[in-house]
Amino acid sequence: MHFPVMAEEAIELLAVRPEGIYIDATAGLGGHTGLIAARLTTGLVIANDRDAQSIGIAKRNTAEWAGRIHFYRGSFETLPQTLAAEGIEKAHGLLADLGVSRYQLTAPERGFTFLADGPLDMRMDQTTGTTAADLVNYTAEKALADLIFQLGEERRARRIARAIVRARPIRSTLHLADVVSRAAPRTNRLHPGTKTFMALRMAVNDEPGELDKLLELAPTLVASGGRVVAISFMSIEDRKVKEKFRALGREGRAIVLTRRPIQPSPEEVRRNPSSRSAKLRALEMR
Ligand SMILES: C[S@@+](CC[C@H](N)C(=O)[O-])C[C@H]1O[C@@H](n2cnc3c(N)ncnc32)[C@H](O)[C@@H]1O
Numbered sequence: 404m405h406f407p408v409m410a411e412e413a414i415e416l417l418a419v420r421p422e423g424i425y426i427d428a429t430a431g432l433g434g435h436t437g438l439i440a441a442r443l444t445t446g447l448v449i450a451n452d453r454d455a456q457s458i459g460i461a462k463r464n465t466a467e468w469a470g471r472i473h474f475y476r477g478s479f480e481t482l483p484q485t486l487a488a489e490g491i492e493k494a495h496g497l498l499a500d501l502g503v504s505r506y507q508l509t510a511p512e513r514g515f516t517f518l519a520d521g522p523l524d525m526r527m528d529q530t531t532g533t534t535a536a537d538l539v540n541y542t543a544e545k546a547l548a549d550l551i552f553q554l555g556e557e558r559r560a561r562r563i564a565r566a567i568v569r570a571r572p573i574r575s576t577l578h579l580a581d582v583v584s585r586a587a588p589r590t591n592r593l594h595p596g597t598k599t600f601m602a603l604r605m606a607v608n609d610e611p612g613e614l615d616k617l618l619e620l621a622p623t624l625v626a627s628g629g630r631v632v633a634i635s636f637m638s639i640e641d642r643k644v645k646e647k648f649r650a651l652g653r654e655g656r657a658i659v660l661t662r663r664p665i666q667p668s669p670e671e672v673r674r675n676p677s678s679r680s681a682k683l684r685a686l687e688m689r
Contacts (some may be wrong), residue, residue, distance in 0.1 A: 405464065405505065407434025408634055409683050410464030412665050413498060414438050416632050416685040422446050422494035426624060428479060428617060431504040439498070440468035447471055449485060449494070452480045453528040478528065481616040482624055488634070490673075493626035499617055500634045503604065504676070515604055517580035517596040523573065525607040535603045539579060541594040544568045553612070554639070555602030559587040563599055570600055576600075589661045601637075614640055618647040622656055622688060630660070631686045641682045648686045 407413070415436060419425065421444040427436045430450035437449050450465075450472050452458050458474050465472055475485045486494065507527065508515050514524035514535060523536035542550070548564035551557045559625060566586030573579050580596040588596050594674065614635075621631045631648075635641045651657040664682035672679045 405432050406444060406671075406678070407436050407438060408500060408675070408678045408681045409448070409665065409667055409671070410435065410438055412683055413500070413632050413634065414442070414667075416660060416683070417496045417498055417630050419443070420446065420495060421569055424489075424491055426482060426494045426497040427451065428482060428497060428499040429501060430461045430474065431457055431500065432506055433464040434627050435498055436461060436472060437465040437468060440465060440471045443468075443471045446495075447473060447489075449473055449475065449489060449491075451475045451477060451479075451482060451485060454504075454507065455529070455598045457506060460506060472644075476528075479613050479620060482617075482620055486624060494624055494629060495626060496630045496632070497621050497625050498632045498634075499621075500609070501614065501640055502594075502636045511576070514576055517576055517583075517594060517600050520575050520577040523576055525604045527608050533607060535607050536573065537580075538566050538603055538606060539573045540571050550606050551602045554605040555598035555604075556638075557587075557598035557602065560602075562586050562601075570641065605637075611639060611643070614643050618643060622651060627688050629688050631688070632683065633685075634681050634683045636680050636682075641684070644682075644684050648684055651686060655689065657689055658687045660687055 419439055419442040423446045425439050425448050427448055427450045430436045430452040436448050436450045455476055458476055511521035514521045518659050525535040526532050547606050548560045552560035563583050563586045566582050570582045583599045584595040587595050600643035626629055632646045648659050652659045661684045664684050667678040667681055
């Protein structure tokens with residue numbers, strides 16, 4: 404069962420109109436895409452994701468509304484071309500549910516999980532770019548420590564980087580999880596590998612850089628009166644969203660609809676524990 408995060412809140416803040424055109428920048432498994440499509444009559448969802456497998460799953464999950472959804476595979480920077488290809492100048496709303504999907508996070512062959520063995524890949528787009536194996540095996544120790552510290556907010560980054568360098572070549576997800584667990588044993592409920600894996604995943608996919616691009620593009624993709632809704636799971640991402648939204652507000656280009664981020668209800672967290680760190684912010688273009 405797939406539960407799109409803060410579904411009701413996201414759809415309400417997008418203010419979906421039956422004839423509107425909406426960009427789901429991060430279609431994932433199609434959860435939010437389907438919810439938007441279900442509210443449309445003559446409207447359209449442009450459903451984008453950089454992960455080809457996810458698009459395949461999203462297509463199956465949203466088959467009921469296939470006529471109202473056009474899927475595209477691409478990173479955020481391709482969104483302007485996608486709109487142009489559709490012959491659309493601006494959309495009525497844009498949703499971004501950042502990070503990785505349940506499918507990506509749990510499928511061992513994608514290499515994001517430390518709970519099952521798999522190749523150290525972690526690329527959302529498997530057609531291009533550096534893998535997590537490349538990063539752990541070829542990055543200099545100091546740079547690796549900085550990466551784990553900055554992106555994973557892991558205080559034991561130096562110790563972990565040293566252990567990784569000593570254990571090279573790191574061959575698989577469980578091999579890496581074992582090296583990290585020995586270097587920095589568990590001190591709380593988190594698996595010792597959590598922050599290191601998160602940092603690597605963010606670096607492999609340049610998630611901070613991609614978010615910067617999206618935040619630059621979003622105001623140019625959405626028409627006046629249209630909404631931008633962003634859901635983030637990491638404090639560094641929420642900070643970027645907050646700052647960009649505030650800046651757009653100050654410049655008079657948009658109205659911030661969420662003074663504070665909206666967080667999932669206790670019921671949602673109970674049903675879907677991985678939603679617990681989600682923060683939603685929304686903006687209306689002027
Ligand atoms: C949290 S999931 C989205 C889940 C989706 N809202 C749902 O309900 O099924 C995030 C998705 O965004 C995609 N993604 C992340 N960064 C991206 C980027 N820069 N460009 C395109 N897609 C991206 C990932 O591949 C992943 O499938």
